[in-house]
Amino acid sequence: MFEPENEIERMLMRAAQEPSERPAFARALLDADIVVVLVPEGGNIVPGPDGNAIIPEGTKLTLPSATRGEEKLLPFFTAPSRARAWFSGDHIAAPERTRDLFGRYPEASFVLNPGSDYGKEFTPAEVKRLLAGHFEEGAETIRIPAGEQLLLGHPSDVPIELIGALSRELSAVKSIRGAWLMLAARAGHPEQSWMLGVDHAGSWSNVQAAINRAVAGDVLKGRPLDAVPLEGSSLASTLRTGIPIFPAKRGFLQRLFR
Incomplete structure (x- = not known):
């Protein structure tokens, strides 16, 4: 059962049910605060005394990939809970902005909320279209x-x-x-x-x-x-x-x- 936790999730649900809501969702998502999963390489993340994560010096954080067949997609999430539900291993749920994420990987395919009841895939062409300010699905x-x-x-x-x-x-x-x-x-x-x-x-x-x-x-x-x-x-x-x-x-x- 998908219970929306914020406004962008409510817009995502409306967009999934009503095609007329999709341009507004795409426009809002581009500048929304979202979450990415960062996985440590060469070290472990440990909780500090204040509850915040401590990353050992020299540890590299990378974005894991979601897969669809043989295709790799970069995952991002509308809330930390969606990230935790998808990735149960050692990770950090880091805040990000969709526009900045798309801009750093303009040739990548993305998937929003993999494993969730509500999500969406974005092809490289669609990412470029959104970054160019085209939010309508039609002409x-x-x-x-x-x-x-x-x-x-x-x-x-x-x-x-x-x-x-x-x-x-x-x-x-x-x-x-x-x-x-x-x-x-x-x-x-x-x-x-x-x-x-x-x-x-x-x-x-x-x-x-x-x-x-x-x-x-x-x-x-x-x-x-x-x-x-x-x-x-x-x-x-x-x-x-x-x-x-x-x-x-x-x-x-x-x-x-x-």
């Missing part, structure tokens, strides 16, 4: 400010699963006339994102809903996706050279090339 609609540097390119590895999911959902929306996908590198954003340009006639909320349905699973693999309405966008001509999500509708092609 974000953006407008590119005038003068902002943006590089668009074609991916070396075509995201077949993502394209299939987007094609399935977007082709069912009658107001969408065409959609194209490229990789984008934006100034001030350390990680590349997907850039989806959409030609549509109608409510953008219908487009957004279709995109969010498409990426509801793990098709993004932790990489952010930004969606751009192409009507009046300076990116329109470039994005239309990207990967077509589905064949543009005939009426649109007639207007474009006549």
